[in-house]
Amino acid sequence: MSTALLIEQILNGLQFGVMLFLMAAGLTLIFGVMGLINLAHGSLYMIGAFACAAVAAATGSFWLGLVASLAAAAAAGALVELVVIRRLYDRDHLDQVLATFALILIFSEGTRWLFGSFPLYLDIPSALSGAVQLPGGGRYPLYRLTIIGVGIAVAVGLYLLISKTRLGMRIRAGESDREMIAALGVDIRTLYTVVFALGAALAGLAGALVGALQSVQVGMGEPVLILAFVVIVIGGIGSIKGALVGAILVGLVDTLGRFLLPKLFAAFMGPAQGATAGAAIASMLIYIVMALILAFRPKGLFAANA
């Protein structure tokens, strides 16, 4: 096993992690601030990917597609919040799950109706199509490095937004006492719409960025949604910092587990059996990690200070 390969796998894990972070950040904000379980978050990811692919195909520009993905996902998020979600805040979680599950079906069928069942493909923009020399002799795609960079930039931006701006203070205040912040003159309903649209835009961004790595198709959001829920449970619901740490942890553990465990088991079980056993454990690994973390920190790593 060469160092170059290990570094490459670590970078893959990071890239996967920051992509999960973009999903989980919105999900944890919506869950933490409004107490809403939004299963349709994966649909917003899909909408971002489709908007990017469609606009990029029509205009020839990935960058216009990226802007379209943000706009489409934020608009879809705001619309869904105004029409459906707003009625769910005071309902229990089961109602929320049912209603947002219905939204998944509506969005999936709607997308199939508009774009058909065949996957769309999105090309990596030419400016980011090369590879970068890694220490140890390997090469790594520039585009994946860029995703890592975007994820870090979003994390810093969100941190500043939440901790330094008045909007962020109001979001946190609403998290701890929604009635009180309203009684002080803050329009909590509009605030919720803004938070929801922001979370949706981040999911859309993740969808667009990943769309250039894999095919853009109906149902692409749900597997990611499940992982994003794992991330926010590990990180502590409502915590952006927790979402970042949880996402990187899940990304690295999953990627490195799939890479290293088969080799490890092969060392003492023989290559064939070892590879099978290693792969089986690797696919369970993030859930094992989640269970362990919850056993010791039932509220997650960075439970919100409330």
Place this chain on the structure above:
Amino acid sequence: MSLLEISGLESFYGASQALFGVNLRVAEGEVVALMGRNGMGKTTTIGSVIGLVRPRNGAIRLSGKDVAGMQPHRIARLGVGLVPEGRRCFPNLTVHENLVAAARPGVWTLARINELFPRLEERRDQYANTLSGGEQQMLAVSRALMTNPKLLILDEATEGLAPVIRQDIWAAIRRLKAEGQSILVVDKTLSELLPVADRCFVLEKGRTVFSGRPNELTADLQDRYLGV
């Protein structure tokens, strides 16, 4: 025209009726005491004014505008600043953040708050949940003042505070009064409340049963409506 005028207010708390006809008036620049034993409807009255409880009947007018049934943030922006029972500072925000999160421009600025309660300046970057009860009450009062309300409402202004801190809060209320701030205040310490009040309203079982000047609230009446 009164700043706040409540007439014939009836409100429900869930399915059960809590207010059966509350009448109350606060004129510009007045300090008004809202009194009554526990469970007689003081907090529900305040909740109805700010819109947290939806009134069923009657009128609530702020500077002549009927606000009954309006959303809380709209009522607050018309000039009502609430210091709720139990203080309800945002625990996960610092003192500074509690003050500026919902602030609206006006005569009250951070500098003036720091002068009113120098302690808060010392605690500027501490989270609100690390403050003592008295400091939290100072913060809750300041947070409401930072929205520059025409009417400041204090529910249980000094409940559960150490005697020294109570004096600080009453001193602040007297100072606000001297500056012309209109205040509606609920408190159980009659010895402090009556001297500062211009007018008193007493609630019993959700109805206004007395209104008048503090000196008209005789020992006999106090015993009947407020004694334990």
